Amino acid sequence: MDTSPQNTLAETIFAGLNPEQRAAVETTEGPLLILAGAGSGKTRVLTSRIAYLIGVCGIPADQILAVTFTNKAAGEMKERVEKLLGPVAHQCTIGTFHSVGVRILRKEIGHLGRSRGFVIYDDADTIWVVKEVLKSEGLDPKVHDPRRIRWQIDQWKNAGLLPAAAEGQAAISTPSSARGSTRNISGSSPRARPSTSAICCS
Numbered sequence: 001m002d003t004s005p006q007n008t009l010a011e012t013i014f015a016g017l018n019p020e021q022r023a024a025v026e027t028t029e030g031p032l033l034i035l036a037g038a039g040s041g042k043t044r045v046l047t048s049r050i051a052y053l054i055g056v057c058g059i060p061a062d063q064i065l066a067v068t069f070t071n072k073a074a075g076e077m078k079e080r081v082e083k084l085l086g087p088v089a090h091q092c093t094i095g096t097f098h099s100v101g102v103r104i105l106r107k108e109i110g111h112l113g114r115s116r117g118f119v120i121y122d123d124a125d126t127i128w129v130v131k132e133v134l135k136s137e138g139l140d141p142k143v144h145d146p147r148r149i150r151w152q153i154d155q156w157k158n159a160g161l162l163p164a165a166a167e168g169q170a171a172i173s174t175p176s177s178a179r180g181s182t183r184n185i186s187g188s189s190p191r192a193r194p195s196t197s198a199i200c201c202s
Contacts, residue, residue, distance in 0.1 A: 009055040013048045013084060017041075025049045028057055043073065047080035050092065054085060061091035067100050074099070126150050 014022055021041055024034050025048045036042045050066060053059040068074050074095045082089040093100060106116050121129065130146040130153075156166040 006056050009084070010052070013051050013056070017045070017048065021045050021048075025052050028053065043076055043080070047077050047084065050077075050081050050094075051084035054088065054092075061085075061088050062093075064092040064094075065100070066092065066094045067097050068094075069096060071096060071099075 013025065017025065021044070024032065024045050034042065034045065036045075046066065050064055054061050054064065066077060068077060078089065078092075078094050081092060081094065093103070095103070102120065105118070109116055109118065127146050127150060130149050131141045134141045134144055134146065134149075152170075153166070156169070161169070
């Protein structure tokens with residue numbers, strides 16, 4: 001009878017899992033897609049899989065990234081993994097898509113020549129910025145829909161266009177009589193944070 005720590009942990013991890021859930025936990029090679037409805041044990045499978053990879057397969061905890069949609073779900077995942085593995089669970093990166101993205105930006109944004117002290121704008125903030133730029137250019141926000149403009153900016157961002165390329169597209173699609181001068185708005189802040197730069201999110 002194998003009473004090694006890894007085997008004991010594996011038994012703990014597998015306890016209560018049905019065959020399909022166990023198969024999902026034990027599959028470690030290649031991509032894996034799990035289709036499951038509400039209340040079917042998705043979080044349990046994911047946390048069990050994380051514990052299995054670290055405690056049984058020997059994958060370093062700091063090489064594990066788990067992302068979810070809500071802070072509540074991320075908190076539950078952290079608690080469950082810690083319950084199975086103990087303090088080593090803190091070495092995993094578990095969080096929401098947004099929180100993990102911000103963490104990466106804070107660490108790596110120096111490569112873009114920007115400060116770590118940036119501010120992330122929400123929907124209301126980005127609309128505010130667009131309105132302020134329109135006003136500064138003598139354009140009426142009631143005529144030039146700020147939401148439409150923000151949507152267009154978002155499309156350019158999703159297409160991977162840098163400002164110069166986006167400006168070129170805007171010049172092509174905008175009648176000359178409606179064009180105003182361009183303006184760099186990075187650094188603008190509706191919350192009066194002059195020392196920070198801004199990354200606008202849609």
